[in-house]
Amino acid sequence: MMRTTTRLLATRAAEDPGRPAVTVDGVGSLTFGEWETRADAVALGLLERGLRAGDRVGLLFGGRGWIDFAVAYCAVHKAGGVAVPLSDRFPPAELAFMLADCAATGLVHDQGAAPPPYPGAWTATVADLDRGPGAPVEPDTPERDLAQILYTSGTTGRPKGVAASHANLMFGCTFTGRRRPLAHSRQFLHAFPVGTNAGQTMLVNALDARASALTLPLFTPARFGRLIESRAVGTVFVVPTMATELLKAGIHERYDLSSVRLFGSTAAALPPAVAVALGAVFPNATIVNYYTSTEAAPAQMTMIFDPARPTSVGRPASPGDIRITDEGGHPPPPGEPGHVWLRSPTTPRTYYRTHPSNPPPPGHRPVSHGNGDRATEGTVFRGRWVRMGDVGYLDGEGYLHLVDRDHDIIKSGAFKISTMKIEAALHEHPDVSDAAVFGVPHADLGTQVVAALVTSAALSLRDVRAFLAPRLAEHELPRRILIVDALPKNPAGKVLKRTLRDSLLSTT
Template structure:
């Protein structure tokens, strides 16, 4: 992965492979920019085995920076551009990068940073190191059910396996044209960028999601594969002028990161004639299952993709169960992460060589996988994971909060909304607590509602009974 993959077409001509706003790039141009940035990073002391924090919006320079880091056999620490100071400080403390590249002021305030808003000069290949297949390629963040976000270590080998599995599931080729609006620090954005590059597909990056811009580019760029999480799907389904766009180039729209809302998906198909391809994966194991092209269904995330084994185990005994029996979904594959940082957190999600997803569901007799619940207490908002403990820690810092518990409730637009139950020791306005969380944490972790309660329901062990809170306060949501 030390250099950008060459498209089969590039030997005949120099086609544009990446577009961003009014800019376009060929593979040769991207390679030259990656060489130039690699030289600068080398001059600043980046060496094989080092870690480089990468915090940037979705832009071509992300692709350049990622490959520049790999040219030096270093690893990229992917930090969400939505994160605020405390979150970035935690990420840096967990991963301890020696250098930084990005376009976010918060990162530059915490450590010296090469600013991607400054022009990158093309360069020649620099003497570097070829990274070992088992060496770390990226560290992406995935929140646990307790504590702060953990860094997920992916090696070059595991990322290549994930790309191979995703490319095979989508049947992506150099004839495809895709666009990506999800953040590159999120595993879905990273996976789509890498898979498009490997396949030689044409790709457009969007700095942020805008439904009108997205629909216009499907029409004008003749996009063949569209990626959607729940808010994107809802925006398409509810667009008043949807029928005015020519979406006939689309082979399908991928629904990922959140459970499919059948009514929304069916509305889009009815209005456009375009079908959906539900898929399932995690940061730790990016591609677990995907619906078959031409035979997709909305009531399942599909069948396990080739190269990934899936089993369901009893929630009581941990032993494998048969078809139709509900239990915890576990998976194993060459695409599985190398582990977490902190290292000790890895033990909690591994059973021998099986990764415990924390999701509950079953495999039917035909091998179709269905997810019915989440064993973990994670809240999933717009495809991003929110750890209740992280939000609770912010709330506990307020002098008026005696106890609190954070939980998620269904929200058709965002997947889930974040709600806090608060036992206060003195009067405090809900808006004040909402503002506190908004100041400290990323926007997708914001509270949609605060419920003031006499006490937080807990087991004798101290564990919060979140299910009780969901049943009691989960009927309505402000968002």
């Protein structure tokens, strides 16, 4: 049996046709039977539009459109196409770049939303494409074929399209109805946007898990807490910035959170102080950090928070699935930091233009990312190995400890400084609700340390340095602070340090 999203949907529709698969708070629900029937009807509309095997179709939806997105996503696969999930939080120029970069032939978008200008492609809503009840569309798509192009968050430059095959997306999924994940929960709650790796993981969970997916159009701590209490939610998934907002809002003082058994965080490492606070706020929950990336999935490491290893993101099931290398590709001495690589347990992802089953269409000239696409490919993907873009080290028991993102390490004077370490210390301050550390040019040091802070009380540079002095070395202490109302973030919830840096430099 071919392991594809459409086969899994057909399996769930046969097993549980009336079971809710996706619920959007305040909008509605979609059962597995409805999902299958509607995807067939929309696939027919796509085929009428002339969709051919391998054609790319952009899927542009906001938080209210998760149900239509789920239908359109599977419809594209039923019609033999490649789904390109896009968030309505991306600016129009960036959306146009992504559509041109992957040579999309069409764009399916939210009802009532104005699609970005992109010549040469048709646009439609799910309702426009729906042909009503008809014969089921039975795709004959090989597992190795391209199923999805997902664009990276672009925190350091223009986004890159990451290609995933059906085999990659469906790795670990259950096609027999036994041992479905998240069986301890009736619903799992998230607020991830369409077009992010975390959001796509939730879509696969909706297809595969025993629990049904519950989301809300826009994340707010109060609405998140209300849903946990009113729906007795057993599993929640967040990114670290959402976790800090939940704590800052004090939702545990207003809502009963005792139903939560699993609290999962992804996209970045949880600061230890935040993980400890979450344990107190969600007393019955196991706090888990998931470590992966858009390029590496489904390879990941899972770490139940351990106060004895507060900086660890876990260890792989097989020690051979992780390696640390120096710049020359060799393992550094034990305990020394280096570049982190994970090995994919299945067909690995690639940057889409090098995916073997889907070369660019004839005559298509892909948009350059400005840094050599194939050169970048070789530094990230090597066989089944994927470079994570992080610097870290393994302790004596094989647990991975992250030092920093490659591009975030600050070289100041003779020192290499971890911004993650400073941020973790800042999160221990009772008046700091969010923090980001970055470097700016300095005449003598080369680069100096700057901390951008969201605070609940007035703090001076002297206050911050005095608090950090027992926790950090002298060269790690910030030389400047920037007090902001909120940290700038991309649709995936990652802090845009480049925006902070540019903003500070433009005012000095």
